[in-house]
Amino acid sequence: MAIKAAFVAALVAGAMIMIAVSPPPLLLSASAQSLEDRLYFYPQVPTEKSPVTAKVSLTTPTPCYKVEMQDFEKSGNVISINVKVTPPAQDTVCAQVLKSHLLEQDIGTLKAGAYTARLYVNGEEKATTRLYVTERDVAVLSAGTYVDYQGDANLIGEVQNTGSAPLERVAVDINFFQGDSLFQEERVYTTMGTLMPNMTSGFSLLLGGNGDLRNKEYSVRVTAYDNAPAKQHALQLVVEPEPGNGVISGTVYNNSIERNATQVKIACVVYDAQGSAVDSVFDYSKPGTIAPGKSAGFTIQSNHDVGNNFTASCNSESVEFATGAVQVVPEFPAATLALAGSLAGLAILAHRFRDKL
Numbered sequence: 476m477a478i479k480a481a482f483v484a485a486l487v488a489g490a491m492i493m494i495a496v497s498p499p500p501l502l503l504s505a506s507a508q509s510l511e512d513r514l515y516f517y518p519q520v521p522t523e524k525s526p527v528t529a530k531v532s533l534t535t536p537t538p539c540y541k542v543e544m545q546d547f548e549k550s551g552n553v554i555s556i557n558v559k560v561t562p563p564a565q566d567t568v569c570a571q572v573l574k575s576h577l578l579e580q581d582i583g584t585l586k587a588g589a590y591t592a593r594l595y596v597n598g599e600e601k602a603t604t605r606l607y608v609t610e611r612d613v614a615v616l617s618a619g620t621y622v623d624y625q626g627d628a629n630l631i632g633e634v635q636n637t638g639s640a641p642l643e644r645v646a647v648d649i650n651f652f653q654g655d656s657l658f659q660e661e662r663v664y665t666t667m668g669t670l671m672p673n674m675t676s677g678f679s680l681l682l683g684g685n686g687d688l689r690n691k692e693y694s695v696r697v698t699a700y701d702n703a704p705a706k707q708h709a710l711q712l713v714v715e716p717e718p719g720n721g722v723i724s725g726t727v728y729n730n731s732i733e734r735n736a737t738q739v740k741i742a743c744v745v746y747d748a749q750g751s752a753v754d755s756v757f758d759y760s761k762p763g764t765i766a767p768g769k770s771a772g773f774t775i776q777s778n779h780d781v782g783n784n785f786t787a788s789c790n791s792e793s794v795e796f797a798t799g800a801v802q803v804v805p806e807f808p809a810a811t812l813a814l815a816g817s818l819a820g821l822a823i824l825a826h827r828f829r830d831k832l
Contacts, residue, residue: 675801
């Protein structure tokens, strides 16, 4: 009871996030923040054209606590977000289980630069993270790591073209750090050859069994790409994930009236139940060439066990054509989620990212 009382007192005064400009570089920790107090952003590395959302998770001792977003102020380079936590009345009867709260605050667009964000609970700093806003046209929506069925580690993620022109040879630069020192530099290219405006693509870097990289902090940025010829939006993608098997299947339609679609590629980024990018996969339609007005199916297997509850963000292209819209299946739900668990156990936080920009 003494532990619970102390936890209650720490939450009553509320929480505040302070976001202020600070020097680069952006470092994404290889280990997750505490599930009880967590602060993160979507996109993970936005552009100046990306609407930015700050997300805060807090855990209360019982479901009877009231947790609400309060006033939002933006003054120059400082953003303050207040969360009010109100305990139940003294004589309230409530189930003795933890409840996790996920709150969102739309920040809007930000100027290019490096930002530091800190989460305070009752005046005490509980979590900190950094946000880098790039002046380029490609945002990093999410990045993460997983271990595949062969036991090799992989770093994967999803990027988006927020500009107005098609892009190709989109390079994703990944820097690994040991403390404050640069440890190793890697470059990979997006799975999609052409990134049309507002469209997304996954990327993947095999870390293998290299323990030196698996445990390092890293930064992810897109700084190099070329303008590409525009493609007609003649492909239509229908995605049907099979959560129990980690399989993503569906159909690609060629809506052109006169040209074949050749080498039709489907690429998906998989998000788990906590909204983290956990896989980047691709394959080709069968058959690989789709005649005008016809369709072809596809089946893609995940590289590891992604669980029974995942979301797939998919895009497709052929040598000739592009898809008009990214397919996110199933759709990401509303912003605020809450899960309950045993008071004696670890609270489980679930969140999903917002729909594409």
